[in-house]
Amino acid sequence: MKALVDWFVYDFDREELEDRCRKYGGLVAGAFFGAGWWSWADALVTQRGVEGESSAPFKYAWPGIIATIAMVLINMLSKDSLQDIADSGDEETNTRARLWLLCSFLLCFGSIAASIAVLISCTEQGQYVAVGVGSVLQCGFILASALILWVFRTRS
Numbered sequence: 264m265k266a267l268v269d270w271f272v273y274d275f276d277r278e279e280l281e282d283r284c285r286k287y288g289g290l291v292a293g294a295f296f297g298a299g300w301w302s303w304a305d306a307l308v309t310q311r312g313v314e315g316e317s318s319a320p321f322k323y324a325w326p327g328i329i330a331t332i333a334m335v336l337i338n339m340l341s342k343d344s345l346q347d348i349a350d351s352g353d354e355e356t357n358t359r360a361r362l363w364l365l366c367s368f369l370l371c372f373g374s375i376a377a378s379i380a381v382l383i384s385c386t387e388q389g390q391y392v393a394v395g396v397g398s399v400l401q402c403g404f405i406l407a408s409a410l411i412l413w414v415f416r417t418r419s
Contacts, residue, residue, distance in 0.1 A: 288415025292408045296334070299404030303327050306397020319394040323385075326378035327401045333371035334409035340364055341416050371406050378402040 303324070310316050340360055348360045382395030 284415050288411055292412035292415075295404045295408035295411060299327070299330075299401040299408065302400040302404065303397045306393045306400075309393045309397075310391060313393075316390055319391045323381050323391065323394050323398060326374045326381060326398050327405065329377065330371055330374035330402045330405040333367055333374060334405055334412075336367035337364065337371065337409045338412050338416065339367075342413065371402075371409060375399075375402045375406060 307319060311318055340363060345360055345364070348357050351357075378395075378398040378401065381398045382392075385391040385395035
């Protein structure tokens with residue numbers, strides 16, 4: 264254990280890790296986004312094929328659609344752009360940019376809350392439970408994708 268701590272404290276190259284994260288961050292974010300939509304599609308197939316229930320109502324797809332829109336809204340404003348706006352000294356533009364980001368994150372967290380509500384509703388009804396689980400996984404993966412892409416994205 265001491266060797267691991269010594270490596271982390273003395274030999275750990277943070278710049279190399281940051282470069283790798285920036286290089287592969289988009290790939291990892293895309294994999295999470297794909298995993299989110301895959302979990303939703305898998306839940307629909309499982310519900311219809313394995314459990315033999317009819318197809319789920321479209322209303323259960325809304326949390327994933329909203330999470331996808333929120334991911335796009337979050338990544339419309341990069342950290343570099345946010346820093347440039349803050350450095351420009353224009354307080355009104357800085358406030359608008361931060362408010363945009365706040366609303367985008369709130370929309371994403373709201374989609375997770377909606378997917379949890381879908382799961383609870385499906386569990387109480389005793390049908391479409393796979394769709395409820397798939398919805399929660401989908402929104403969680405899409406939020407993770409949005410965060411990874413926003414954190415590791417740069418202009419270059």
